[in-house]
Amino acid sequence: MKKFISLLLVLVLAFALVACGSQPETEAPTPAPAENTDPQPEQTPSEPEADPVSVCFIITALGDNSFADASDRSLKEYVDTYGIEYFCTQVGANGDMIAATREAAQNGYDIVCVQYDAEVLAMVEEEAKDYPDTLFYLFSARAGSDAGDQDNIVAGFFRSCEASYVGGLVAGAMSETGKCAFIGGQENVGLYDWMLGYVQGVERGGSNTVYSWINGENPWSDPAKAKELSRSLRNNYEADMFWGCAGQSGDGVFQAVIEMREENPDTTLWALGVDADQYAVFEANDKTDVAEVILTSCMKNPVGPVAGFIETLQAGGKVQGGLITCGIKDGACGIAENDFYKANASAEAQALVETAKEEIKADKAEIVTAYGLSIEDLNAFLQAHTLNYQAANM
Numbered sequence: 001m002k003k004f005i006s007l008l009l010v011l012v013l014a015f016a017l018v019a020c021g022s023q024p025e026t027e028a029p030t031p032a033p034a035e036n037t038d039p040q041p042e043q044t045p046s047e048p049e050a051d052p053v054s055v056c057f058i059i060t061a062l063g064d065n066s067f068a069d070a071s072d073r074s075l076k077e078y079v080d081t082y083g084i085e086y087f088c089t090q091v092g093a094n095g096d097m098i099a100a101t102r103e104a105a106q107n108g109y110d111i112v113c114v115q116y117d118a119e120v121l122a123m124v125e126e127e128a129k130d131y132p133d134t135l136f137y138l139f140s141a142r143a144g145s146d147a148g149d150q151d152n153i154v155a156g157f158f159r160s161c162e163a164s165y166v167g168g169l170v171a172g173a174m175s176e177t178g179k180c181a182f183i184g185g186q187e188n189v190g191l192y193d194w195m196l197g198y199v200q201g202v203e204r205g206g207s208n209t210v211y212s213w214i215n216g217e218n219p220w221s222d223p224a225k226a227k228e229l230s231r232s233l234r235n236n237y238e239a240d241m242f243w244g245c246a247g248q249s250g251d252g253v254f255q256a257v258i259e260m261r262e263e264n265p266d267t268t269l270w271a272l273g274v275d276a277d278q279y280a281v282f283e284a285n286d287k288t289d290v291a292e293v294i295l296t297s298c299m300k301n302p303v304g305p306v307a308g309f310i311e312t313l314q315a316g317g318k319v320q321g322g323l324i325t326c327g328i329k330d331g332a333c334g335i336a337e338n339d340f341y342k343a344n345a346s347a348e349a350q351a352l353v354e355t356a357k358e359e360i361k362a363d364k365a366e367i368v369t370a371y372g373l374s375i376e377d378l379n380a381f382l383q384a385h386t387l388n389y390q391a392a393n394m
Contacts, residue, residue: 070276116141139302143371159327161197167298172205173349181239185246192370223252230256273297277336
């Protein structure tokens with residue numbers, strides 16, 4: 001447990017003042033208390049109360065209305081649920097994750113959560129032995145990632161393709177034009193994993209996928225570019241379902257859908273959210289105009305396993321290091337099935353979702369993941385399953 005040292009000095013001064021000389025005759029001596037012959041219960045020393053489990057979450061920045069904010073909310077809920085101590089470190093766009101991770105370990109946190117990165121892993125693997133009481137949780141690892149050989153390092157891999165597959169089912173079944181748009185932040189295997197699941201779900205829902213990448217110097221915080229691309233996919237391909245998988249850039253996708261709805265009031269247009277239940281996020285922030293274009297959200301909860309870590313540590317146990325894989329079967333991925341979704345998604349779409357979830361839980365769903373695909377196989381898949389194939393550039 002994180003050590004908080006306090007020093008309490010208690011000085012008890014007892015002075016007995018006894019008057020000199022004889023006691024007045026009128027003052028009767030105080031009788032001694034009667035001896036209690038009843039058996040007294042044996043007094044056992046009370047166990048010192050354990051320090052609460054402490055958790056440090058290291059992230060680039062909050063305020064994305066998506067992954068970072070959703071993870072922060074989850075960990076804050078653990079404060080009430082488990083009585084933990086929680087602190088979030090924001091390093092900034094050009095911040096040093098390695099230095100922040102090292103500092104958190106030096107400060108004695110029980111659990112340090114930081115996004116998986118080869119350089120971070122290398123530092124943690126080298127120094128984890130110096131902090132045996134700290135569990136390093138590296139989330140968003142790749143399938144087959146090295147988790148190091150230290151017992152106190154856990155790497156978490158999430159099957160994002162399962163969540164996006166189910167979201168794609170909704171988009172494909174709800175599309176009136178048969179064209180569903182994907183706007184990604186930056187080409188990398190993690191984003192392609194989201195995309196491939198979506199493409200397969202869209203196809204099963206009866207539609208096709210068109211897509212664009214933001215890329216550039218700031219792919220995760222460029223809503224203007226995301227808005228432009230959304231409009232382009234609408235104008236050029238008649239897309240009517242839009243999924244922005246690009247962090248804060250996704251706000252531009254939502255804004256595009258709002259404006260295009262106003263311009264075409266007789267056309268049904270929807271957006272999907274990512275990472276968090278973004279309908280709930282915007283509704284809670286009194287941004288109803290944004291919330292009401294978000295039919296559902298494809299979600300994963302990278303910090304979800306932390307709850308199990310906390311419970312193990314509180315019980316006096318030790319968390320086993322290594323790589324863990326989480327998906328729909330584990331409740332770590334899925335879509336937002338809130339009241340808005342239930343009221344607006346068609347019965348067909350909702351039935352497809354329920355069927356797909358049962359298939360995934362029974363290991364009967366064959367969902368192609370980008371992890372492990374060669375660049376040649378990835379391009380072959382995109383060429384066969386998207387309408388505006390663009391060669392992958394990773």
